[in-house]
Amino acid sequence: MLATGIIMFREVLEAALIVSIVMAAAKGVAGRGRWVGYGIALGIVGACLVAAFAGVIAQAVQGRGQELLNAAVLLLAVAMLGWHNVWMSHHGKALAQQMKAIGHDVAVGDKPLSVLMVVVTMAVLREGSEVVLFGYGIYASGAHAISMLTGAVGGLVLGVASGVLLYKGLLRIPTRHLFAVTGWMILLLAAGLAADAAGLLTQAGVLPAIREGIWNTSWLLNEQSLLGRLLHILVGYSQRPSAMQLIFYVAALAIIGGLMWAINRPRPARVAAEEANG
């Protein structure tokens, strides 16, 4: 029962943390709960479909289907997280001021919210399909079904509770600092997901590792430990990354961070004045 609970908790944790960061990053935006809800619902439907066709997907492209699908899901999430951060670095300050001025949620249009919905869908789909497969495995192996089910539900509840805890914690940050914090969290999250995608493409033999294990910090922080798992999800900690993973990590940081900086950079007064007049 305990083992089942731990496995379930681990699978749910990643999706729960990503959803809570996304919810916090959209604080004060009217309709965010609805869009995140759509994302979770779509993700669950997608997870069931992926699990139902797991055999077909896995055997596609000479047995590389699973990695290719997961890498595509991860890279799509990275692109959407990056888009969100770039959008926020353009509109964030005005949004925070507006929220303060009118004292209630601000309508921003559907575009930024649909981007967050895609992120939530991808997170739930990826982790959810493993949850469904694992649950099916328990059911099919027929071992102590009731005890296993109790463990699984316990793990699920604990995973969701961790997400809620992170969300509540983030909301305690004053609004003027919150978007800076969620911006950094999303930047590091996106870089970590990009490194995960590189790992999957290497596992599929599509990309070379260049070099496996450019360092090994398992003695310092084991990735299987709770803290190791948390840091893997939040900032992409890996105890033994390949050179290719490091390249993806740094490239995601540089591209998203660079675009954020380029957009947020104070513009020369003359250009701003011309734009205001024109």
Add this chain to the structure above:
Amino acid sequence: MSHIRLGIIAMLFSLLLVAQAWAAPAPVVRLVIKNQSFEPQTLTLPAGEQIEIMVKNADTFPAEFESADLNREKVIPGGTTLPLYVGPLRPGSYQFFNDFHPSSTGTIVVVPPKQ
């Protein structure tokens, strides 16, 4: 200007070398999951080259090959055989397990290549 061009040529050439090394067919080893345990429980692999591990799940329900040491994670649905690539690895011992049944474990022992 000319050393920029030289640099680009050198870069393309090294990319070609990487692509070559990677395109060479990797040696294949086999691993079977049966009654929720790995057979064999110890795989011996040569260091310094990419290896394809063919994992066959002989059970009827899904398993997940996972290894933090190797940075690998792959669901193997019941009754399927799927490849996964590891390496080039340095000599040493690497643990793996079935994430859906964590008491099933195995070890990959990487040995220096024979001269």
